Amino acid sequence: MGYFLRRLLIAIGTLAVVSVVAFAIIQLPPGDFVDAYVGVLESMGDMVTEDRELAMRQQYGLLEPMYVQYFAWARDFFSGDFGLSMEYKRPVREVIGDRLWLTVAVAAASVAFVWLMALPVGIYSAVRQYSFGDYAFTFIGFLGLAVPNFLLALVVMYFSFRYFGTNVGGLFSPEYVDAPWSFAKVRDLLAHIWIPAIILGTGGTAALIRIMRANLLDELRKPYVVAAKARGLSEWGLILKYPVRVALNPFASTIGYIFPYIVSGSIIVSVVLSLPTVGPLLLRALLAQDMYLAGTIIMMIGTMTVIGTLISDVILVLVDPRIRFTGHR
């Protein structure tokens, strides 16, 4: 449990750092919320006196010291009040809407792809070391590691347009974009989500294949494997039952590092592929200096990452008894 407690502390620390940065980003542009709000009111033909401005500042607590304002903002954030989007003149919560869940869906699909690909390929590469397939996967893996995923998205977009005449952007077919949620819409989402999932997952898959291959190679050379083989166990039954299970442990622990990487990458890939996730919204908000919207999105992404990482830690504790009993590896 000591291990889990430590991970929990790190999660809280991460949230604290992200929240301070998010708050700083909201505060950085000159002028405060009331200046911006007055601008909005005046653009609608409303005149605002200085007394009313002062009263509003008092009401929103803008005359308090910075740290008080920070804690008030953080409290509001966790109770679901994200402030007002200046550009859309609507609460941030409404502007974000479904996009947060679609971001989660894309990231989750990508993690699923990474696991489903890296596990069998890693095992194959280790068991058939130096075979043609091993070399081929190593080469693809290196490319996947080196090509930044937004460039990969551009290249995929170009080739699919050039040779198949289709636009791979978006997460829905046109007829479902504004449709209410239904079974057919979910199916349509599943038909589109695999392209961004693969683009986002390539780098992580490449890294995990290398780790899985190296771990399993170490394990395969141990005497117990030879002994089990000598007693006549079938090759694959033996490999899957013992060495793979041992090699899986470090595999699970790296998921914690891959998740922030995927979420982070999804922002920019979403912009290229114009996915209806929080990515393009964040970029627009930053360019328009719509700071409550931008700060909220950054904070949400941070929270999402922390939760995802915690889940992978729990899985790790369940999988690896050494952590359960001693608190460290």
Add this chain to the structure above:
Amino acid sequence: MTVRPETVEELPAATEMGVVEERFEVATPRQLIWWRFRRHRLAVASGIILIGFYLAAMFAPFLATSEPTKAEAQRSLMPPMPIHWFDDSGFNPHVFGTAGKRDPKTFKRVYVEDPNKKYEIHFFARGFAYKLFWLIPSNIHLIGIEGARTDEALFLLGTDVQGRDVYSRLLFATQVSMSIGLVGVMISLTLGVVLGGISGFFGGFVDTVIQRVIEILRSIPTIPLWMGLAASLPREWSVLQIYFAITVLVSIFGWTELARVVRGRFLALREEDFVTAARLSGASRPRTIFRHMVPSFSSHIIAASTLAIPEMIIAETALSFLGLGLRPPAVSYGVMLQSAQNIQTVATTPWLMVAAVPVIVAVLAFNFLGDGLRDAADPYSQ
């Protein structure tokens, strides 16, 4: 330690094994690292490619055919120009003049070659004036054409929306993008060595705190934070200020891996006999660290730094690509790729994506070089 075939070949007189082994035993660590590195063909090739990149950056104005900001609406979105290598008289590389017209149906500009206007390509031709290394004034360029101004008639990789020469911009972008990697890694290196060194040398509570901070930084999704911070840089800052601000931003998250490597080496060396000996003979702490410990892991630091550079290049490219990083008139790979953001440009003017090629090549080369250096860094291990 076994004798490697390469070392035998290099000593023609050394036909007896004894001589070779002796040579191996008296070799300095530096020589051993070099011999070991040389065996990684891919890493050596990558190193040569990267030297090429930095040479291209240094001699960018000499290699370029046009100034990077020279725009002309009449030449908007010209496709790359084919070079004709032969004519009636044999080998004689030349290009033809082009005339732009508007397609009456699609309203797109189309360019047709004019066979009457023939421009021969010459080496060391005169063109726009520049200062090499910001010092030596010159107007000589590697290639140029006869019969017209080079920067008005030669567009090897086509032009962008504003009619600027993509080939020349690519060279000037190399200066910016490749140097951001180097400057950024120096900042990261300073932070990493200082904090990793403190962490590994003192251990205990300080170590725990620094390790937790590193773990927190590593679990933060960096791109949204970079985007937020980059977007809040003041609009009125100059190109140079933005350049340094972006470099600092990029390296804030890049030092953790370097700190981890440095700490690991410190922990491993702290108990070594030669460190104890230095301490016992009265060497001061800084002398123990910098005279005795640092030289024995400097090669590891170089390897880790090499692996950190590509991440900085990608980060700058990503930020500029989104329009949050460097701003025009600065030109980097990311700034150039900004025009290739949507499906229309990608489909109709694919040559604007050409800046993706040097990014991918440089990142791959840095990764291979770093891997090779890391394997060679410890010449005494097997």
